[in-house]
Amino acid sequence: MKHFDDPVLQAMASRRSVSKVGPTTPSDEELARLLVAVTPVADHKALRPWRLITLRGEDRAVLGAALDAAAGVERAEGERNEKPYRAELLIAVVARHVPHPGVPEWEQHATAAGAAHLLELALWQAGWGVMWRSGLHANAPQVRAAHGLADDELLMGWLYVGDVDPEHRVKLAASRKPALDPAPFLGTMPRA
Template identity: 50%
Template sequence: MTSARHAAAARRSYSKVTDAAPTHEQLVDLVAAAGRVADHSSLRPWRLIELRGDARVRLGEAIAATESRGGEHRAPSTKPLRAPLLIAIVSSRRHSEKVPGWEQDAVASGVAHVLSLLLDEAGWGVIWRTGHYTRSKTVERMHGLGKKEGLLGWLYVGGKPEQRDGKGEGAPKLVDAERLITVL
C-alpha cells in the first residue's frame, strides 16, 4: 500500500489517457474513501456526476452552444472526448449558520483532489480540467445543477499511456516548501 505522502509527491496530471476507465463499481469504492475529507458539520456539500459515452457528446454540444455567438451553429466540442470517463465536481452548498459557502466549496475541492490521488494510486491517469465553461448556464443545465450548486470542473480519467522511451517520467519535482512557509 502506498503512503499518503508518496501518493501526493508522485501525483501528476495526465493530459492524454487511453480508452480504459474504471467501472462504476470501482469509482463508487474510491468515492467512499474520498468522501472522508474534513467536512465541518458533516454537510457533504458536494456531489459527483459520472459522464461516459453519449453524456460526453452532450457536454461537447453544451460547450459549443456556449461558444456560439449571434446564433451561429458550431460543431460539438471534442474536448470531453479526450477521456472515456469525466467526473463532474459539483459544489452543493447547504444552508448553515456555521459553515460559509467558501468552506463548503473547499470541501468539494478536497473530495476532487483526494479522488484524483486515489484514482492515480489505482493505476488511472487523471487530470482536473476547469475553465469558463464551468460557469456557463448551458453547461450547468446539461449537468442538471440546482440553484445552490456550482460546477468546479471535471476529472478526466482513463488508462495511463505507456511511455514511448520505456523509461517513464519519474516523480515530479516537489515544490520549494521553504519559500511557501512563513514562521511567526
C-alpha cells in the same frame, strides 16, 4: 522527486496530472470503492456539500453541445466539440451550498475541491491517469442545465480519467523533477 517510505506520502508526492489518458476507464463499481477513501474529506459540520456526476458515451456529446452553446459556437453538420472526448470518462465535480450559520459557502466549496483532489489521488494510486479541467463556460446556463445543477450548486470542473500508456508511466516514474521548495508556502503570524 523526493522519496517517502510511507506509501500514502509517496502516492501524494508522485501524483501527476495526465493530460492524455487512454480509453480504458474504471467501472462505476471501482469508483464507488475508491469513494470510500474520499468521503472522510475535511467537512465542517459534516454537511457533505459536494457530489459527482459521471459522463460517459453520449453524455460527452451533450456536454460538447452545451459548451458550444455557451461560447456561441456553431458547428457544421457532423462536427463536434472535441474537448469532452479527450477521455472516455469525465467526472463532474459539483459543490453544493448547504445554508448553515457556522459554515460559509467558501468553506463548503473547499470541501468539494478537497473531495475532488482526494479522488484524484485515489484514482492515481489505483493506476488511473487523471486531469482536472475546467474552463470559462463551466457554469454557463447551458452547461449547468446539461448537468442538471440546482441554483445552489457550482460546477468546479471535470476529472478526465483513463488508463496511462505504460511508456508514459515509466517516464513519469523516472522524472527527476525537483519538489517545490516548501519555504515560500510555510510562514508564521506577523509580529506587531
